[in-house]
Amino acid sequence: MEITVGSVYRSLGDHPLDRIGAGIMDKSGVTVDQREVRAPTWSIVHVLRGTGRYIDARGRTFALAPGWCFQRVPHVPQSTYLDPRSGWLEGFIDLGPRLHLPLADMRVLPTDPPAWRWEGQVGFADRLLAFRRDLEVADEGSLPGLLTRGLALALEPFAAARPEVTRDPIDEACRLLAEESERRIDLASWCRARGLDYERFRKEFTRRTGLPPHRYRIRRRIDRACALLRDGRSVQDVAAALGYPSPFEFSAQFRAHLGVPPSRWRAG
Numbered sequence: 001m002e003i004t005v006g007s008v009y010r011s012l013g014d015h016p017l018d019r020i021g022a023g024i025m026d027k028s029g030v031t032v033d034q035r036e037v038r039a040p041t042w043s044i045v046h047v048l049r050g051t052g053r054y055i056d057a058r059g060r061t062f063a064l065a066p067g068w069c070f071q072r073v074p075h076v077p078q079s080t081y082l083d084p085r086s087g088w089l090e091g092f093i094d095l096g097p098r099l100h101l102p103l104a105d106m107r108v109l110p111t112d113p114p115a116w117r118w119e120g121q122v123g124f125a126d127r128l129l130a131f132r133r134d135l136e137v138a139d140e141g142s143l144p145g146l147l148t149r150g151l152a153l154a155l156e157p158f159a160a161a162r163p164e165v166t167r168d169p170i171d172e173a174c175r176l177l178a179e180e181s182e183r184r185i186d187l188a189s190w191c192r193a194r195g196l197d198y199e200r201f202r203k204e205f206t207r208r209t210g211l212p213p214h215r216y217r218i219r220r221r222i223d224r225a226c227a228l229l230r231d232g233r234s235v236q237d238v239a240a241a242l243g244y245p246s247p248f249e250f251s252a253q254f255r256a257h258l259g260v261p262p263s264r265w266r267a268g
Contacts, residue, residue, distance in 0.1 A: 003048070003089070003125055008136040010143060013098065017041055020150045021094035022132040024048070024125070028087045033080040034072075042100035042109070043072045043092050044154050046118075048125055050088030054115045055079040062115035069157045070115035074100060078114070091128045093154045099147075107210060108155070118157040127153060169196060170208050177217040178224075183243055187213050222257045225250070229266040238262065 007023025017040055027033060033052070052064045057076045064070065064080075072078060074097050082088045095103075103109040131146070131153055138146055169191075177185060191198040206212045211219060221242055228238045239250035254262045 017096040019096045029084045031084045035079045036077045038075045039072045043094040046091040048089040050086035052082035056114040069118050116161045118160045178220040
């Protein structure tokens, strides 16, 4: 597909920034793209051609080249400087703040890293162009479906931004806490066996997941309990399967987490 320059934005609510946008921008000849800009919306930018550098709010500098992505996070200062002779061409997807905020709160769109290389960008420009075309001509009734498609495009590069599970102790711990919900987990000993400082690990775990390890384990335990209850298991069976000392302790924790006892949740 031939790359054509242009941008499209479609509003989705009653606020001017409730929107999704997509496009290709040619910034050949530009040196200072953005300097300490606090954007009102979120966007993921894909470098299709050219070179430059991106500086995040913490002063970290990333050398940009084709195959790189970077984020513009709402209300966070960042700068982009381009080589004016490199023929810079970028593709982007833009989300309004009321679309971005819940995804950021759920860590679906993490703010770190702010920039990274994405090997899977091959063919992305064609998919982005097709989405932009469909977004431009869509009737209002088609916008919810296109929103889902745009979100999928926006999320594609984030898998490459996350470290491999086997090399990332936070992801390893998340898997452990989810899979071993029926037995006691001593994370301090687990950290020592891997040469990790537990307090530093606990702080990083909380920063990355939004919850300290013990609360994360409870949340995953309750998630599993909900699935078992939906499968028709009794409260007693679920409590035993998840390693609770008694159905009463399970019911108390379930109610504290979801606001209703497990029997009522299952009936609802």
